[in-house]
Amino acid sequence: MSELSVLKERLRDYLSRTIPGNLELYNVYCLLQYRVECLSLLLTKPSRLYHIVLRHQGGDINSADLAFSIAFLSPLSIILGNPGLVRELLDLVKSGRDDEFLEVVVKNLKHGETRGGEA
Numbered sequence: 813m814s815e816l817s818v819l820k821e822r823l824r825d826y827l828s829r830t831i832p833g834n835l836e837l838y839n840v841y842c843l844l845q846y847r848v849e850c851l852s853l854l855l856t857k858p859s860r861l862y863h864i865v866l867r868h869q870g871g872d873i874n875s876a877d878l879a880f881s882i883a884f885l886s887p888l889s890i891i892l893g894n895p896g897l898v899r900e901l902l903d904l905v906k907s908g909r910d911d912e913f914l915e916v917v918v919k920n921l922k923h924g925e926t927r928g929g930e931a
Contacts, residue, residue, distance in 0.1 A: 815921055819891065820851045826887050833885055841868065854884055854915070858901075859908045877902060892920040 828833045838850040841864045846853060853861040861884070866876040881898050885905075889897040897920060904913040 815918070816855050819888075819917075819921055820855055820890050823851055823854075825882075825906060826891060830887065831883060838868075838883070839865065850884075854888070855914070857910050858884075858905045858913050859910050862905045877906075880905070888917070892917065893923070894920050 814922065817822065824835065838861070842848055842850040842853050845864065846857075846860060850861055850864075853864075862876065862880050864881045865883070866873065869875040869920055881902055885898045885901050886895070888892075889895045889901070899915060899917065901916060904910075904916065
């Protein structure tokens with residue numbers, strides 16, 4: 813199993829425990845629009861997932877930023893063992909820099925393994 817697959821499963825478990833039902837809600841939107849579940853979208857094309865959250869929040873950028881950070885980026889950062897990543901990841905997602913987002917995630921995933929990671 814690849815590192816990102818393991819990360820996706822850890823994130824799925826964490827979100828199911830901490831925000832029950834939220835993942836299922838966003839999966840409906842992601843499957844309808846892109847035919848892929850939201851965590852796969854988060855780890856391949858996170859800007860697309862952000863746009864789904866933005867539409868769900870009625871186009872309110874502040875609400876979308878908060879919802880996306882709480883629902884996806886904070887848990888991801890906690891699992892990576894670096895809670896301070898949220899702002900950087902959000903900026904990358906909002907500017908459509910998906911490849912850079914993934915580079916930061918992979919880099920922190922490797923560091924998290926040496927730090928012991930959370931969750």
